[in-house]
Amino acid sequence: MELGTATGYSTIYLARGSEAAQGRVLTLEHEDRMAQRARLNFARAGLDRQIDLRVGEAISLMSSLTGPFDLIFMDIDKEGYLEALAHCQRLLKVGGLLITDNVGFRGALDFNQELFSHPHWRSVQLLSFLPQHAPETDGLSLAVRIK
Ligand SMILES: C[S@@+](CC[C@H](N)C(=O)[O-])C[C@H]1O[C@@H](n2cnc3c(N)ncnc32)[C@H](O)[C@@H]1O
Structure with a gap:
């Protein structure tokens, strides 16, 4: 998805x-x-x-989905990331991959904190590997749903 x-x-x-x-x-x-x-x-x-x-609207559409999905690529307005995360966790299979774009943006800060601290996710941020992207302002995260 x-x-x-x-x-x-x-x-x-x-x-x-x-x-x-x-x-x-x-x-x-x-x-x-x-x-x-x-x-x-x-x-x-x-x-x-x-x-x-x-x-x-992605979050309201997700509310009526059941999944499970193997992979979710999140690339909506960053202010929606945190709210979408709960749906991603519900809809992604255990072992599934959540790829989130633009996690270096300020609007993604609360999302990043939740993703890192939540016991159901194991994640890594790739802030400096993307050509043509400033490492301090852009990047993506890869997160596996482990529970
Ligand atoms: C960065 S672009 C997506 C780029 C695309 N994924 C790509 O890499 O080719 C973000 C898109 O998400 C849409 N969008 C933003 N917030 C949204 C939301 N809450 N629900 C649904 N679509 C949204 C925007 O209209 C825009 O077309």
Whole structure:
């Protein structure tokens, strides 16, 4: 599952990456115009049947999902990360991977603290490995749900 589709660039990577395992990607986006562009890109990439795009606010859409998901890529507005984390924990299988983008942003501070201190997650932050990204202001975290 992906939170924050935009034009579907990362969704296409996720779909291609899960092709060998006959994986499917559910992606959530609240802007209609973005969703329309993404749908066109999925069709052009020949992936429209592998990707399920739902339009709406990610946290409220997640409330009605049951999962479990193997992987979640979180890339919505950073102010929503902390609230989304509880849903990620509920929806991700034990052993599943949560990848969160832009964790060096100030708005992600409370999320980072919760992720590090919560006993159900084991996580690492990659703040200095991304080319073209300033290490002190951007990066991503990888977290495995261990319980
Ligand atoms: C950084 S972009 C996503 C980029 C995309 N994942 C990629 O790497 O190609 C963030 C997207 O999430 C959407 N978004 C932000 N907050 C959201 C929310 N709470 N619920 C749903 N979509 C949201 C924005 O409209 C925007 O299109």
